[in-house]
Amino acid sequence: MATTTAxxxxxxxxxxxxxxxxxxxxxxxxxxxxxxxxxxxxxTKAYLxxxxxxxxxxxxxEGSIAFAGTSSWVYICNESEDExxxxxxxxxxxxxxxxxxxxxxxxxxxxxxxGHGDNHHxxxxxxxxxxxxxxxxxxxxxxxxxxxxxxxxTA
Amino acid sequence: MATITAQLTVSSDISSYGGPSISKTxxxxxAGTGNGLERTSGIQRKYLTDKKHVDLIQGAAGxxxxxxxxxxxxxxxxxxxxxxxxxxxxxxxxxxxxxxxxDLAATANNSNDASFFxxxxxYGDDWMIIPWDGTSATGDITVHPSSATTAAPAIIEYIVFxx
Numbered sequence: 001m002a003t004t005t006a007x008x009x010x011x012x013x014x015x016x017x018x019x020x021x022x023x024x025x026x027x028x029x030x031x032x033x034x035x036x037x038x039x040x041x042x043x044t045k046a047y048l049x050x051x052x053x054x055x056x057x058x059x060x061x062e063g064s065i066a067f068a069g070t071s072s073w074v075y076i077c078n079e080s081e082d083e084x085x086x087x088x089x090x091x092x093x094x095x096x097x098x099x100x101x102x103x104x105x106x107x108x109x110x111x112x113x114x115g116h117g118d119n120h121h122x123x124x125x126x127x128x129x130x131x132x133x134x135x136x137x138x139x140x141x142x143x144x145x146x147x148x149x150x151x152x153x154t155a
Numbered sequence: 156m157a158t159i160t161a162q163l164t165v166s167s168d169i170s171s172y173g174g175p176s177i178s179k180t181x182x183x184x185x186a187g188t189g190n191g192l193e194r195t196s197g198i199q200r201k202y203l204t205d206k207k208h209v210d211l212i213q214g215a216a217g218x219x220x221x222x223x224x225x226x227x228x229x230x231x232x233x234x235x236x237x238x239x240x241x242x243x244x245x246x247x248x249x250x251x252x253x254x255x256x257x258d259l260a261a262t263a264n265n266s267n268d269a270s271f272f273x274x275x276x277x278y279g280d281d282w283m284i285i286p287w288d289g290t291s292a293t294g295d296i297t298v299h300p301s302s303a304t305t306a307a308p309a310i311i312e313y314i315v316f317x318x
Contacts, residue, residue, distance in 0.1 A: 003168055004166070006165045006282075010161045010284075015157040015159055015193065016197075020195075022314070024280075029242055031245075031276070031278065032243040032245070032278065033242065038169055042170070043177075075165065075175075075177055077179060083188060083189050084187045086187070091272060091274060092272035092273075094272050095288045096274070096285055096286065096287070096288065097229065098186070100187065100230055103232075104163060104181055105283075105285045106284050106285075107284070108275025108281065108283060139175050139177070141165075141169065141175065
């Protein structure tokens, strides 16, 4: 059984009168169990040169039988070093928030079925703020993967 | 100007070549600048005593009276943790309209034309950290526990950092 552990430490010495120190650690389990997650997309490193919105996990088919009620965790990082550059992260076509340079997110993902059949409204998408090139990293750790079937159609 | 850092560490042996592994420190800054965020809700705890779908954090002034977020320049961050030893229990985190406390199953599926979308589930002791655009039409963060009673409430801890 694989073991994946996620830990966070949020600290600030000068935000409040007293120091802020908050930490948490959790081993990632399959839904409702104590069995470790054992699948991953692997870490992607991507350089995006357009502001076009893209689906960052096209190989994962949200709302499928394989994913129903399963557990998935997503990491996305804006690796830009220009503080004015950001990326807008959406799910289901709605905004979660913006990641500015150096920002990341770590969140669960239900991949819930969309309301329009197969319109992929459980997708996680990102759109860079500039088309001059921005680096990103992303990864999904999950317990179920259903790959798109082969499609050889030419037209 | 305050300095707030969030250090994420993920270690895994899923892959035979190691990983995925993550070690990343984020310094929370105001939108488009190198200036640190300097406002916070403080650490909050919410006790849910029934299985209703409710707002955990409301957009705009729902966090604190002087909170302002902007659809064009928001840089808010939210940390949420489900305090529960039983890993079979979970809370569903969503965005948008909590549907007046009705059961989550009765709400619409994910859609860009709906007033609610489901993000994911936090099982016992799971936590998450995300950016937040609290002014969009679906800006409220909602929560729906799988199990919650007066005797055994679902306890959720969260903190918001904002511009």
